[in-house]
Amino acid sequence: MKFRSIKGTYDVLPNISDKWKNVEFYIHQYLSRAGYSEIRTPIFENTDLFKRSVGEDSDVVSKEMYSWIDQGGTDLTLKPEYTASVVRAYIQNNLNSISPISKLYYIGDLFRRERPQKGRYRQFRQFGIEAIGSKYSEQDAEIISIAWNIISELGIQDITLNLNSIGSSETRKKYKQVLIEYLKPNFDQLSESSKKRFNSNPLRILDTKNKSEIEILKQVPKITEYLSKEDEVHFNEVQQRLDDLNIPFSLDTNLVRGLDYYTRTTFEIVSSKLGAQDALCGGGRYDKLVESLGAKSTPAVGFAAGFERILLAMDNDNELVEKNIKKIYLIGLGDKVRSTMTKILGQIRNEGFYIEFDPLRRSIKSQLRESNKLGSSITIILGEKEMEEQCVQIKDLSNGNQQSVPFDSIISYLKSLK
Numbered sequence: 001m002k003f004r005s006i007k008g009t010y011d012v013l014p015n016i017s018d019k020w021k022n023v024e025f026y027i028h029q030y031l032s033r034a035g036y037s038e039i040r041t042p043i044f045e046n047t048d049l050f051k052r053s054v055g056e057d058s059d060v061v062s063k064e065m066y067s068w069i070d071q072g073g074t075d076l077t078l079k080p081e082y083t084a085s086v087v088r089a090y091i092q093n094n095l096n097s098i099s100p101i102s103k104l105y106y107i108g109d110l111f112r113r114e115r116p117q118k119g120r121y122r123q124f125r126q127f128g129i130e131a132i133g134s135k136y137s138e139q140d141a142e143i144i145s146i147a148w149n150i151i152s153e154l155g156i157q158d159i160t161l162n163l164n165s166i167g168s169s170e171t172r173k174k175y176k177q178v179l180i181e182y183l184k185p186n187f188d189q190l191s192e193s194s195k196k197r198f199n200s201n202p203l204r205i206l207d208t209k210n211k212s213e214i215e216i217l218k219q220v221p222k223i224t225e226y227l228s229k230e231d232e233v234h235f236n237e238v239q240q241r242l243d244d245l246n247i248p249f250s251l252d253t254n255l256v257r258g259l260d261y262y263t264r265t266t267f268e269i270v271s272s273k274l275g276a277q278d279a280l281c282g283g284g285r286y287d288k289l290v291e292s293l294g295a296k297s298t299p300a301v302g303f304a305a306g307f308e309r310i311l312l313a314m315d316n317d318n319e320l321v322e323k324n325i326k327k328i329y330l331i332g333l334g335d336k337v338r339s340t341m342t343k344i345l346g347q348i349r350n351e352g353f354y355i356e357f358d359p360l361r362r363s364i365k366s367q368l369r370e371s372n373k374l375g376s377s378i379t380i381i382l383g384e385k386e387m388e389e390q391c392v393q394i395k396d397l398s399n400g401n402q403q404s405v406p407f408d409s410i411i412s413y414l415k416s417l418k
């Protein structure tokens with residue numbers, strides 16, 4: 001074949017697109033119920049937006065962005081993450097003038113030129129939320145609990161919430177020196193990428209997956225020991241709020257996250273089902289980002305979850321939304337029924353039921369097989385005998401009951417089964 005999809009991208013084919021749709025539908029519903037409103041931002045932005053917010057030293061900006069100079073000489077980048085773009089939109093559209101708290105969510109595609117592997121793609125999808133306006137611990141806890149609850153309610157088990165506080169920039173400045181001193185005697189054993197980060201961004205070394213570096217870091221002083229009084233109070237409160245919400249967590253003082261804008265709370269939810277790419281979601285507080293992009297200082301906190309990883313970790317297929325939906329399969333037999341069958345199909349569909357029919361004019365046996373394959377819970381049969389009697393046979397497959405129902409009572413009968 002001459003053309004194939006680009007490495008690290010994939011097609012969502014009909015056999016799984018239902019699952020995608022169901023999960024997305026569920027997320028829209030859940031977040032709307034929590035009072036979050038959807039925001040959609042352009043698929044590309046100015047490259048400087050990401051350099052300024054995510055940080056030039058981060059892997060995302062230094063190695064992974066799809067950037068190009070367009071015909072007008074503007075440096076553009078396909079969005080590698082949402083937070084910067086959402087904050088840009090928040091500032092540009094003065095969302096702070098509408099409400100002192102902006103509760104926003106998104107679902108969409110992002111682009112990072114990472115090495116593709118299971119759970120890691122070059123075009124991937126995230127859903128996430130950003131709450132811009134509150135500095136209080138209740139807001140951190142709400143964000144974390146929404147991530148936890150959505151993931152749990154999707155039926156994903158074996159998940160762990162890792163939590164940390166990286167404090168203010170002063171804390172990190174102090175801690176950076178401590179870390180450099182600690183790592184200095186082992187400098188030669190560090191990987192090339194850690195050596196590069198040693199002076200510029202040694203905190204990122206804490207994130208390492210390299211076994212010998214993990215060994216070196218075993219006795220490393222904890223960043224939480226360097227928190228200011230205010231940061232510590234905030235962190236304790238976040239933990240208390242999570243206890244209030246019955247959300248279990250583990251403290252992980254090496255959890256610094258790979259994007260530069262974080263302050264105070266950082267967290268990730270990981271799944272033991274996923275192998276190397278085990279982070280289902282990540283997030284935290286970013287109290288300085290709005291200000292650093294040129295607006296009045298405004299605290300904020302959010303998270304984003306990888307859509308593909310969520311789907312990979314879900315055991316059950318379509319259970320989520322499908323369990324509440326009765327699928328109806330309409331079986332028409334013989335030429336005389338075509339017109340009436342089309343009318344009945346239209347009426348039932350207009351009432352909001354899930355209904356399918358056989359457009360291939362197959363035998364009753366094949367149609368019953370198809371109905372079964374689709375997992376229908378109701379079949380409606382319309383043959384020539386039914387035409388004469390102006391009725392259909394409705395079979396409830398959950399209990400085997402079959403009933404002859406006059407044409408003008410089909411809708412009310414189906415509603416009684418709902």
Ligand code: HAM
Nearest residue numbers: 081083119120121124279280281282283302303304306
């Ligand atoms: P992130 O940790 O870079 O954070 O990404 C969040 C999640 O997106 C990851 O935990 C993972 O599930 C998924 N993800 C990231 N890269 C890939 C990839 N190449 N392929 C598949 N999935 C991937 C952020 O993006 C922050 N903006 C999160 C945030 C929101 N912080 C505050 N608000």
